[in-house]
Amino acid sequence: DTHVDDPAYRDELTAQRAVIAFLGGHTTMAIELADPLLERVSGDALVLACFSAEYAFCMRGRIDAALAVMRRGVAAIRELTGGHMAWQPALLVALSVRALSFGGRLAEAEALALGAYSEALADGAIEHRAYFAFGLSDCYLVQGRAASATRWAREAVNLISSLDRGVYRPHALLNLAAAHTMAGRIDAAAAAMDEIDRVASPLIR
Numbered sequence: 001d002t003h004v005d006d007p008a009y010r011d012e013l014t015a016q017r018a019v020i021a022f023l024g025g026h027t028t029m030a031i032e033l034a035d036p037l038l039e040r041v042s043g044d045a046l047v048l049a050c051f052s053a054e055y056a057f058c059m060r061g062r063i064d065a066a067l068a069v070m071r072r073g074v075a076a077i078r079e080l081t082g083g084h085m086a087w088q089p090a091l092l093v094a095l096s097v098r099a100l101s102f103g104g105r106l107a108e109a110e111a112l113a114l115g116a117y118s119e120a121l122a123d124g125a126i127e128h129r130a131y132f133a134f135g136l137s138d139c140y141l142v143q144g145r146a147a148s149a150t151r152w153a154r155e156a157v158n159l160i161s162s163l164d165r166g167v168y169r170p171h172a173l174l175n176l177a178a179a180h181t182m183a184g185r186i187d188a189a190a191a192a193m194d195e196i197d198r199v200a201s202p203l204i205r
Contacts, residue, residue: 018030131156
């Protein structure tokens with residue numbers, strides 16, 4: 001993209017590269033690509049940069065940075081006419097639940113996820129319920145609450161399976177496997193891992 005003359009188009013290509021980096025688990029690269037864009041881009045490019053940066057900050061334990069980017073991303077999506085085709089505010093909020101959980105801010109994570117789940121349930125937003133059920137499974141896994149983690153991970157798997165969102169299913173199954181393992185249900189955990197092998201894309205593997 002260094003040979004692209006249009007700066008705006010070059011920034012959008014960089015934002016897309018950041019998404020590919022975070023999807024591939026390359027958090028350092030995602031931050032290096034996305035972070036500079038947060039100060040100068042808008043529209044679709046800003047939305048992509050926010051998703052990449054929030055995920056990468058979350059994985060690196062930079063919780064306050066992840067939350068700040070979440071707020072920017074939600075505002076950016078709402079400013080777009082008709083929202084964003086691929087990325088939704090609910091995904092950014094769900095990433096914040098994970099960031100808070102991984103950062104040990106468990107009460108905040110649980111309150112955010114339960115509130116967002118209740119709102120999604122009232123709105124009939126099945127996909128959003130799936131994201132927040134997954135977030136709750138994260139939160140309860142970190143707390144060591146195997147029964148609650150199993151309940152929410154199973155709901156996430158079931159909701160995602162009912163939607164055309166197969167890319168998220170292996171992640172939900174991984175949490176379900178972890179919850180089963182925590183509870184000593186080794187056969188059930190192995191079955192969930194086998195299911196991941198059947199449905200995961202090469203990128204996730």
